[in-house]
Amino acid sequence: MSSLLGFLCTFSLFISTGYALSCTQCMVLGTKSCNGVSVTCPSDSVCGTYYVVGYQKGVKVSETFTRNCIPKKQCGMKGSFTVMQDYKSEAGISCCYTENCTPPEPTLPKINTQTNGLICRSCIDINSDWCYTSDTVECTGNEDMCYLQTTKIEGLISLNTANRGCTTKNMCELGDQSISAHGMDMKATMKCSSGSDALYSGFFLSITVALFLLC
Secondary structure, eight states: OOOOOOOOHHHHHHHHTTOOEEEEEEESSSSSOOOOOOEEETTTTEEEEEEEEEEEETEEEEEEEEEEEEGGGGOEEEEEEEETTTEEEEEEEEESTTTOOOOOOOOOOOOOEEEOOOOOOOOEEESSOOOOOOOEEEETTEEEEEOOHHHHEEEEOOOOEEEEEEEOHHHBSOOOEEETTTTTEEEEEEEEEEESOOOOOBOOOHHHHHHHHOO
16 A cells, blocks of 8 residues: 656647557556556547655655656646555656656655545445545545556456546546566546536546555
8 A cells, every 4th residue: 555748839730641650668666767668549649657655644665667658648647645644645747758758756746634514425346446435534635536447457466446536627638558577467437526426437547556455
Protein backbone atom coordinates (compact mmCIF):
# COMPACT_ATOMS: atom_id res chain seq x y z
CA MET A 1 0.00 0.00 0.00
CA SER A 2 2.78 2.24 1.13
CA SER A 3 3.97 1.71 -2.73
CA LEU A 4 0.59 15.38 -18.81
CA LEU A 5 2.10 23.24 -22.53
CA GLY A 6 1.96 24.89 -25.45
CA PHE A 7 2.93 23.56 -28.84
CA LEU A 8 5.79 24.36 -31.12
CA CYS A 9 4.67 25.87 -34.43
CA THR A 10 6.41 23.08 -36.26
CA PHE A 11 4.69 20.46 -34.17
CA SER A 12 1.29 21.98 -34.83
CA LEU A 13 1.97 21.62 -38.51
CA PHE A 14 2.96 18.00 -38.03
CA ILE A 15 -0.29 17.25 -36.23
CA SER A 16 -2.43 18.96 -38.84
CA THR A 17 -0.89 16.79 -41.55
CA GLY A 18 -1.27 13.57 -39.57
CA TYR A 19 2.36 13.22 -38.47
CA ALA A 20 2.87 10.61 -35.75
CA LEU A 21 5.67 10.90 -33.20
CA SER A 22 7.65 8.00 -31.81
CA CYS A 23 8.03 8.10 -28.02
CA THR A 24 9.66 6.09 -25.28
CA GLN A 25 7.38 3.80 -23.30
CA CYS A 26 8.48 2.72 -19.84
CA MET A 27 7.47 2.67 -16.21
CA VAL A 28 9.41 2.52 -12.96
CA LEU A 29 8.71 2.70 -9.24
CA GLY A 30 10.78 4.63 -6.74
CA THR A 31 12.71 6.92 -9.08
CA LYS A 32 12.17 9.72 -11.63
CA SER A 33 13.82 8.22 -14.71
CA CYS A 34 13.24 5.23 -16.95
CA ASN A 35 14.20 3.88 -20.37
CA GLY A 36 12.25 1.57 -22.64
CA VAL A 37 11.15 0.76 -26.14
CA SER A 38 10.17 3.35 -28.76
CA VAL A 39 6.54 3.16 -29.87
CA THR A 40 4.62 4.99 -32.61
CA CYS A 41 1.97 7.29 -31.16
CA PRO A 42 -1.48 8.22 -32.46
CA SER A 43 -1.44 11.41 -34.54
CA ASP A 44 -3.01 13.47 -31.74
CA SER A 45 -0.45 12.42 -29.13
CA VAL A 46 2.95 13.67 -27.97
CA CYS A 47 5.69 12.26 -25.76
CA GLY A 48 4.73 12.59 -22.13
CA THR A 49 5.67 11.78 -18.57
CA TYR A 50 3.15 10.99 -15.86
CA TYR A 51 4.49 11.24 -12.31
CA VAL A 52 2.63 10.26 -9.14
CA VAL A 53 3.89 10.67 -5.59
CA GLY A 54 2.09 9.04 -2.67
CA TYR A 55 2.04 10.35 0.89
CA GLN A 56 0.92 8.75 4.12
CA LYS A 57 0.41 11.13 7.01
CA GLY A 58 2.36 13.74 5.04
CA VAL A 59 5.41 11.54 4.47
CA LYS A 60 6.34 10.42 0.95
CA VAL A 61 5.99 6.66 0.75
CA SER A 62 6.02 5.93 -2.99
CA GLU A 63 6.52 7.38 -6.46
CA THR A 64 5.60 6.06 -9.90
CA PHE A 65 7.19 7.42 -13.09
CA THR A 66 5.73 6.59 -16.52
CA ARG A 67 6.74 7.69 -20.04
CA ASN A 68 4.29 7.06 -22.87
CA CYS A 69 2.33 8.61 -25.73
CA ILE A 70 -0.03 11.18 -24.22
CA PRO A 71 -2.93 13.07 -25.84
CA LYS A 72 -1.76 16.66 -26.37
CA LYS A 73 -4.73 18.12 -24.45
CA GLN A 74 -3.43 16.46 -21.27
CA CYS A 75 -0.06 18.25 -21.27
CA GLY A 76 0.46 20.25 -18.09
CA MET A 77 -2.39 18.67 -16.13
CA LYS A 78 -1.95 18.09 -12.42
CA GLY A 79 -4.25 16.96 -9.62
CA SER A 80 -4.61 14.90 -6.49
CA PHE A 81 -6.28 11.81 -5.07
CA THR A 82 -7.33 10.90 -1.53
CA VAL A 83 -8.06 7.22 -0.96
CA MET A 84 -8.02 7.13 2.81
CA GLN A 85 -7.89 9.98 5.30
CA ASP A 86 -4.16 9.66 5.86
CA TYR A 87 -3.26 8.39 2.35
CA LYS A 88 -2.96 10.93 -0.49
CA SER A 89 -1.27 11.18 -3.88
CA GLU A 90 -0.26 14.10 -6.12
CA ALA A 91 0.02 13.67 -9.91
CA GLY A 92 1.50 15.75 -12.73
CA ILE A 93 1.97 15.44 -16.51
CA SER A 94 4.64 17.00 -18.76
CA CYS A 95 5.24 16.76 -22.53
CA CYS A 96 7.79 17.27 -25.28
CA TYR A 97 7.24 17.42 -29.01
CA THR A 98 10.04 15.77 -31.01
CA GLU A 99 11.03 12.21 -31.87
CA ASN A 100 11.78 10.16 -28.75
CA CYS A 101 12.33 13.32 -26.72
CA THR A 102 12.62 13.38 -22.92
CA PRO A 103 9.89 15.45 -21.22
CA PRO A 104 10.85 17.73 -18.31
CA GLU A 105 10.01 16.58 -14.81
CA PRO A 106 6.28 17.16 -14.25
CA THR A 107 5.13 19.83 -11.80
CA LEU A 108 3.03 18.47 -8.95
CA PRO A 109 0.28 20.46 -7.21
CA LYS A 110 0.99 21.79 -3.76
CA ILE A 111 -0.20 19.48 -1.01
CA ASN A 112 -3.48 20.77 0.43
CA THR A 113 -4.92 18.96 3.43
CA GLN A 114 -7.74 21.45 4.07
CA THR A 115 -11.09 19.63 3.84
CA ASN A 116 -13.62 21.16 1.40
CA GLY A 117 -16.92 19.62 2.53
CA LEU A 118 -17.16 16.83 -0.06
CA ILE A 119 -17.29 13.31 1.36
CA CYS A 120 -16.76 10.20 -0.78
CA ARG A 121 -16.93 6.47 -0.25
CA SER A 122 -13.56 4.93 0.50
CA CYS A 123 -12.43 1.37 -0.17
CA ILE A 124 -9.63 -0.72 -1.67
CA ASP A 125 -9.87 -4.31 -2.92
CA ILE A 126 -6.75 -5.98 -4.31
CA ASN A 127 -8.60 -9.05 -5.63
CA SER A 128 -11.69 -7.63 -7.35
CA ASP A 129 -12.90 -5.15 -9.98
CA TRP A 130 -15.44 -3.75 -7.51
CA CYS A 131 -15.47 -2.39 -3.99
CA TYR A 132 -18.08 -0.67 -1.86
CA THR A 133 -18.18 -0.13 1.88
CA SER A 134 -19.74 2.24 4.36
CA ASP A 135 -16.33 3.84 4.94
CA THR A 136 -15.95 7.45 3.80
CA VAL A 137 -13.14 9.93 3.28
CA GLU A 138 -13.16 13.75 3.50
CA CYS A 139 -11.94 15.38 0.28
CA THR A 140 -9.36 18.14 0.43
CA GLY A 141 -8.22 21.13 -1.62
CA ASN A 142 -9.59 21.11 -5.19
CA GLU A 143 -10.83 17.53 -5.03
CA ASP A 144 -14.40 17.94 -6.29
CA MET A 145 -15.19 14.42 -7.55
CA CYS A 146 -15.74 10.96 -6.09
CA TYR A 147 -14.34 8.10 -8.12
CA LEU A 148 -14.35 4.33 -8.53
CA GLN A 149 -11.22 3.04 -10.24
CA THR A 150 -10.76 -0.47 -11.62
CA THR A 151 -7.48 -1.87 -12.88
CA LYS A 152 -6.71 -4.98 -14.89
CA ILE A 153 -3.19 -6.38 -15.14
CA GLU A 154 -2.29 -9.35 -17.36
CA GLY A 155 0.98 -11.05 -18.21
CA LEU A 156 3.63 -12.05 -15.70
CA ILE A 157 1.00 -11.43 -13.06
CA SER A 158 -2.78 -11.36 -13.38
CA LEU A 159 -4.63 -9.03 -11.06
CA ASN A 160 -7.84 -7.03 -10.78
CA THR A 161 -8.06 -4.16 -8.29
CA ALA A 162 -10.65 -1.57 -7.30
CA ASN A 163 -10.57 1.54 -5.13
CA ARG A 164 -12.77 4.52 -4.27
CA GLY A 165 -11.98 7.99 -3.00
CA CYS A 166 -11.69 11.69 -3.93
CA THR A 167 -10.00 13.31 -6.91
CA THR A 168 -9.92 16.48 -9.00
CA LYS A 169 -12.15 16.69 -12.09
CA ASN A 170 -9.27 16.98 -14.55
CA MET A 171 -7.91 13.66 -13.36
CA CYS A 172 -11.27 12.08 -14.20
CA GLU A 173 -11.00 13.44 -17.74
CA LEU A 174 -7.59 12.03 -18.61
CA GLY A 175 -8.94 9.35 -20.95
CA ASP A 176 -8.29 5.64 -21.27
CA GLN A 177 -4.83 4.89 -19.87
CA SER A 178 -2.88 1.72 -20.65
CA ILE A 179 0.71 0.59 -20.90
CA SER A 180 2.68 -2.56 -21.67
CA ALA A 181 5.90 -2.86 -19.70
CA HIS A 182 7.99 -5.46 -17.90
CA GLY A 183 5.97 -8.34 -19.38
CA MET A 184 2.65 -6.93 -18.22
CA ASP A 185 -0.31 -5.34 -19.99
CA MET A 186 -2.08 -2.87 -17.72
CA LYS A 187 -5.24 -0.80 -18.13
CA ALA A 188 -7.07 1.42 -15.66
CA THR A 189 -10.57 2.85 -15.99
CA MET A 190 -12.43 5.18 -13.65
CA LYS A 191 -15.99 6.34 -13.12
CA CYS A 192 -16.59 9.68 -11.42
CA SER A 193 -19.42 11.58 -9.80
CA SER A 194 -19.79 14.92 -8.08
CA GLY A 195 -20.57 13.23 -4.79
CA SER A 196 -23.52 10.85 -5.09
CA ASP A 197 -23.28 7.08 -5.20
CA ALA A 198 -24.54 7.05 -8.83
CA LEU A 199 -21.26 7.20 -10.72
CA TYR A 200 -21.23 8.19 -14.39
CA SER A 201 -18.97 6.35 -16.81
CA GLY A 202 -16.70 7.50 -19.59
CA PHE A 203 -13.78 8.74 -17.53
CA PHE A 204 -10.56 6.94 -16.84
CA LEU A 205 -7.48 7.16 -14.64
CA SER A 206 -3.84 6.48 -15.35
CA ILE A 207 -2.50 3.05 -14.55
CA THR A 208 0.18 4.56 -12.35
CA VAL A 209 -2.24 5.27 -9.53
CA ALA A 210 -3.20 1.62 -9.39
CA LEU A 211 0.42 0.58 -9.16
CA PHE A 212 0.94 3.22 -6.48
CA LEU A 213 -1.81 1.61 -4.39
CA LEU A 214 -0.25 -1.82 -4.69
CA CYS A 215 3.17 -0.77 -3.45
